[in-house]
Amino acid sequence: MATYVFPVTVSPLLTVLLVLAALAILAALGQRSSGMPGLPRLPVVGSLPWMTGTTPPHLLFMKFGRKYGPLFELYLGPHRTVVVNDHDHAREVLLQRGRDFAGRPSMVTTDLLTRGGKDIAFSDYSPLWKLHRRLVHSSFALFGEGSSRLQDIVLSEVDGLCAELLSSNGRGFDPSLAVTTAVTNVVCTLVFGTTYKHGDGELQEVMRYNDGIVQTITRGGLVDIFSWMKVFPNESLSKLRACIRVRDCLLTQKLHEHKATLSEGDPRDLLDALLKGQGSPGPDGTVITDDHVLMTAAEAFGAGVETTSTTLLWVLAYLLHHPEVQEKAQRELDEEVGERAVRAADRGRLPYLDSIINEGMRIRPVSPVLIPHIAMSDSSIGGHAICRGTRVLVNMWAIHHDPDHWDQPDLFKPDRFLDDQGQRVTPSCFLPFGAGPRICVGESLARMELFLFLSSMLQRMSFMLPGGATPPNLQGRLGVVLQPLPYKVAVRPRAGWEVSTHVN
Numbered sequence: 001m002a003t004y005v006f007p008v009t010v011s012p013l014l015t016v017l018l019v020l021a022a023l024a025i026l027a028a029l030g031q032r033s034s035g036m037p038g039l040p041r042l043p044v045v046g047s048l049p050w051m052t053g054t055t056p057p058h059l060l061f062m063k064f065g066r067k068y069g070p071l072f073e074l075y076l077g078p079h080r081t082v083v084v085n086d087h088d089h090a091r092e093v094l095l096q097r098g099r100d101f102a103g104r105p106s107m108v109t110t111d112l113l114t115r116g117g118k119d120i121a122f123s124d125y126s127p128l129w130k131l132h133r134r135l136v137h138s139s140f141a142l143f144g145e146g147s148s149r150l151q152d153i154v155l156s157e158v159d160g161l162c163a164e165l166l167s168s169n170g171r172g173f174d175p176s177l178a179v180t181t182a183v184t185n186v187v188c189t190l191v192f193g194t195t196y197k198h199g200d201g202e203l204q205e206v207m208r209y210n211d212g213i214v215q216t217i218t219r220g221g222l223v224d225i226f227s228w229m230k231v232f233p234n235e236s237l238s239k240l241r242a243c244i245r246v247r248d249c250l251l252t253q254k255l256h257e258h259k260a261t262l263s264e265g266d267p268r269d270l271l272d273a274l275l276k277g278q279g280s281p282g283p284d285g286t287v288i289t290d291d292h293v294l295m296t297a298a299e300a301f302g303a304g305v306e307t308t309s310t311t312l313l314w315v316l317a318y319l320l321h322h323p324e325v326q327e328k329a330q331r332e333l334d335e336e337v338g339e340r341a342v343r344a345a346d347r348g349r350l351p352y353l354d355s356i357i358n359e360g361m362r363i364r365p366v367s368p369v370l371i372p373h374i375a376m377s378d379s380s381i382g383g384h385a386i387c388r389g390t391r392v393l394v395n396m397w398a399i400h401h402d403p404d405h406w407d408q409p410d411l412f413k414p415d416r417f418l419d420d421q422g423q424r425v426t427p428s429c430f431l432p433f434g435a436g437p438r439i440c441v442g443e444s445l446a447r448m449e450l451f452l453f454l455s456s457m458l459q460r461m462s463f464m465l466p467g468g469a470t471p472p473n474l475q476g477r478l479g480v481v482l483q484p485l486p487y488k489v490a491v492r493p494r495a496g497w498e499v500s501t502h503v504n
């Protein structure tokens with residue numbers, strides 16, 4: 001077919017005017033095509049010019065929600081994106097029409113991290129993903145509830161952690177390194193069967209690469225919106241690639257070691273469980289490859305470390321603001337457990353402790369905006385048509401701070417998770433692990449681990465503000481998870497536990 005070039009000559013000024021007029025018309029047309037309220041938009045950049053500034057997305061979306069309502073749309077570059085700020089619409093997306101919205105968009109950073117979606121959290125919905133997720137779920141189940149594995153691992157780590165915390169001898173210090181090291185060690189034992197001494201070189205390498213990934217992944221960077229930008233030099237992407245190389249080297253070695261020593265009988269760790277379950281092909285003949293096993297182990301590790309240590313640090317920060325909450329939890333521990341070590345089976349007897357963890361996850365969700373969902377088929381939310389390929393962002397922060405559902409949502413009040421008899425209640429708009437087909441696969445492991453760490457720590461020691469220090473800033477900083485800003489604590493052993501200083 002011939003190509004014709006229109007022989008018109010227009011003056012540069014006219015061209016500029018024409019382009020501007022076209023942009024204005026497109027912006028006006030683009031705005032309300034779906035009938036859903038939303039941000040204005042320009043071609044190419046979409047609504048990005050209205051989203052500049054330093055406000056993190058969860059707060060920005062809450063602000064827009066006041067103007068446009070709980071459900072609105074915006075364009076991240078060319079990508080139509082619907083933001084859900086309230087519980088009813090979130091239930092529609094995650095649960096009622098969970099299948100329709102169970103897809104994930106492809107992004108440059110997460111594609112690098114997961115070898116093009118061979119993981120669970122970031123990979124798109126497919127029959128293979130379902131099979132893979134089922135395998136991960138059953139492998140996790142071997143170590144969680146009903147087994148003492150996680151309990152044994154955490155309890156052996158808690159001694160070291162408490163000894164380290166108490167070695168500060170009442171001086172103020174930043175607890176994050178000790179907490180993250182302990183949690184990393186638990187997760188390494190669970191996933192690879194490796195336990196490190198604090199300060200071990202390999203452990204430090206693991207913590208370093210993980211930190212590098214945390215700093216560079218899905219930071220709202222433009223390459224995750226305009227994928228063609230990856231061809232330009234990008235410092236953050238290079239750092240991500242370097243960290244992934246270190247991770248892969250370490251993981252491949254673990255995989256080889258595990259394959260060489262894999263035996264009949266119980267799996268030693270998660271990697272064993274994944275390798276043993278790898279065999280059978282999926283419904284469409286696809287199989288879970290070594291790459292999938294590797295990416296799952298890496299992800300279980302990353303998710304296990306970042307989310308658990310961050311939640312613990314948030315809870316400690318809030319306890320410094322609310323010594324009365326800490327005292328009440330310690331009274332409960334003294335009455336229900338006494339001096340023996342806390343066990344997983346004690347959870348039922350310690351509802352107040354659980355309510356503290358819940359309130360921590362409500363007021364500071366580690367994932368304030370859930371990982372983006374994508375519509376896999378034409379569907380609807382709140383009666384608005386949503387076409388296939390639309391991205392959906394569920395703002396869990398807004399849901400957890402909705403004054404229509406929570407009394408004084410900005411206050412830390414663990415009692416809201418208990419009834420007048422002191423029994424647990426779980427409000428339906430409390431969704432720290434998400435919901436539906438994409439719900440966090442590690443939820444029960446995470447809850448158990450948080451419980452064991454926090455109960456053991458509060459049983460053995462009290463956390464206080466160091467003399468003269470101001471209470472921790474509770475604003476947080478958003479990376480791939482919402483972390484507290486660094487703060488200092490002082491710890492004092494509780495009566496009968498002074499001996500912990502001598503353990504290890």
Ligand code: PLO
Nearest residue numbers: 121210213214217299302303306367480
């Ligand atoms: C953390 C850094 C690791 O090196 C890689 C990794 C894997 C899974 C991610 C996790 C990071 C951050 C927290 C995430 C988790 C999957 C689910 C979890 C995003 C990037 C949340 C909070 O949704």
